[in-house]
Amino acid sequence: MGSPGLMRAREKMADEGVDPVAIDVFSHYYRLLEHGETGMIPESTIEPHDMESLADVDIDEQTARTALDGTAVIKLNGGLGTSMGMDRAKSLLCVRRGLSFLDIIARQVLHLRKTTGARLPLIFMNSFRTSADTVAALDRYDELGVEGLPLEFHQNKEPKLLVRDLLPASLPRNPDLEWCPPGHGDLYTAMLGTGLLDALLDAGYERVFVSNSDNLGATPDPRVAGWFAESGAPFAIEAVRRTASDRKGGHFARRKSDGRIILRETAQTLDSDKEALADLERHRFTSTNNLWFDLRAMKDEMQRRDGILGLPLIRNVKHLDPTDPSTPEVVQIETAMGAAIEVFEGATTIEVGRDRFVPVKTTNDLLVLRSDVYTIGEDFVLDQTAAQIPYVDLDGPYKTVDAFAQRFPDGAPSLAEATSLRVRGDVTFGKGVKVVGDVEVEAEKQPERIAADTVLR
Known part of the structure; x- marks a missing residue:
């Protein structure tokens, strides 16, 4: 039997029609939270991580083209851009020449299909708040869909929990604000629960390239696809050198206990370790959130773990209504998709140019x-x-x-x-x-x- 808070949260998710696997994943993290888990990664448990550069890798054109043809593209598109005062998908924001992020992403992929001959399906992971706007905006691209595969799938949602007792929060005047997304680490759970993982494997795709929709530098580059295919790694993340603007951001490191590569986010860093976090000479690389993973390896690992990859917990405390500080504090249970790098034996990283990392956060x-x-x-x-x-x-x-x-x-x-x-x-x-x-x-x-x-x- 679970605690009253967990039981009520599970019932609320089931009533909302949330996928049972997603409910089990939420329950896993709820129990960690209940037992005082903070997800913190002390500096004393890690050491710096170095890596090879894409600029030093030779990939022949045919290898690159073949690898790209076996690749599917997923764009994370669940963000509303609330930090910039928006109340709809941030990817609908006009970038230039009357084109939005979505327009440019669609045209990048269509151009690559035309010039390389790759099938290259483009699929958006939307939230319950961004789906309708996104689908409507993509209606103009009739040729974008790939037969047998969806143009979108939905990330899951979970209840916000009151800090004082971990009970599901209630806000009758705006019930939508009782819910939050589980962070982009939900990608793997959502792919499994919606059947997308199996659909891609059945259609003959071998790997997936995942990136944020607000990063227009993150194109499905044939050279990177070729490098990943040649590496034999089950999972990889593109990295860039940290600059002064990245001092407060996450970074790669190696865990001393087992030598695995990990990704430490700011929210997982102790206050006493903030100086080490900001040390650009010690921790030289940050994540672009451009990921590559082998579909079969992901399916096997998720089956082995009963659908729960066990990514590190991120405990995010906010107000129930982010615009109203008088509303109670809540915990949002989150995970980061890049943290999956520590799950896979043989996972790797590669340094890429800053041109592949042009995020728009502000x-x-x-x-x-x-x-x-x-x-x-x-x-x-x-x-x-x-x-x-x-x-x-x-x-x-x-x-x-x-x-x-x-x-x-x-x-x-x-x-x-x-x-x-x-x-x-x-x-x-x-x-x-x-x-x-x-x-x-x-x-x-x-x-x-x-x-x-x-x-x-």
Whole structure:
């Protein structure tokens, strides 16, 4: 028998029609939480991890093409972009030339199919909040679907738990807020529960490439597919060198007890280890969240573990209504899909260029992506045309997409020659503004406007 909180949570999930395997996975983590598990990974238990670089790997063209033909593409598309003031799928946000993330992703895949001959199915993992908008936006691409495979599948959902007693939270005025996604580590449970894992194997696919829909650098590259196929590894993650902007982010390491590669997230780092987390010389690589895994190896491992991979727990504490701090604190049980690297014997990593890691998490990132730092070619792949990616730090008035748009009514300024841009206060940018070098703009007491064609140095 489980605790009252777990029993009520299981009943709530069953009443909602959640897949039984997902309920069992949730129960596994609930018990860990109940027994005080925090998911923390102390610095004393790990050591730095190094890896080979894709730039040093030779992959012949035929190997790359064959590997790509046996690859399916999954895009994680469950995020609403709430941190930028959005209430729908973040991938619907316009990037440039009137194209959204979804438009560019679809066109990248269609172009690769045309030029390589690969089947390359594209499948979106949506949440219960992003599905309808996403499917509607993809209706314009009649040729995108692959016979016998779905265009989307749904990640699971689970109840938020009150911090004080771990009972399922209740919010009658907005019942949707009683639920949360289980983190992107739910990918494997959802693939198994929806039948997608078996459908891909039955259709003859050997491997899957997974990435976030807000990372337009994450294309299903034939060279990386060829490298993964040649490696014989069951699981792999693309990594990049950490920079100053990654100091607070997760990193790869090796566990001292068994030598396995692990991925330590910020939420799994003790306060006393935050200095080591920020040490870019000690922990040199961070995850792009671009994953490759062998479908048969995944199926076998999930069968062996009765559908529960046992990824490390991430205990995420928030308010029941994220916009209302007066609502009670809740625990969201989460896992990270990259943490599966420690599950598989022989799993590996490879260093790739920063061009494969262009995530948009804030309006700072969005400004860079919309600027002349990048161009998009006929293959719809981002090309970095500037010598470096400038550091951008926009103040509070720019944090939501609507407020951001009001202050850049004529588009992004030129950042191709910028090293950094910091904006303090309420500043509106006119058309054709150019930023050169390190620039800080400040509106001290009242809103200001930068005139069209101004060069800021």
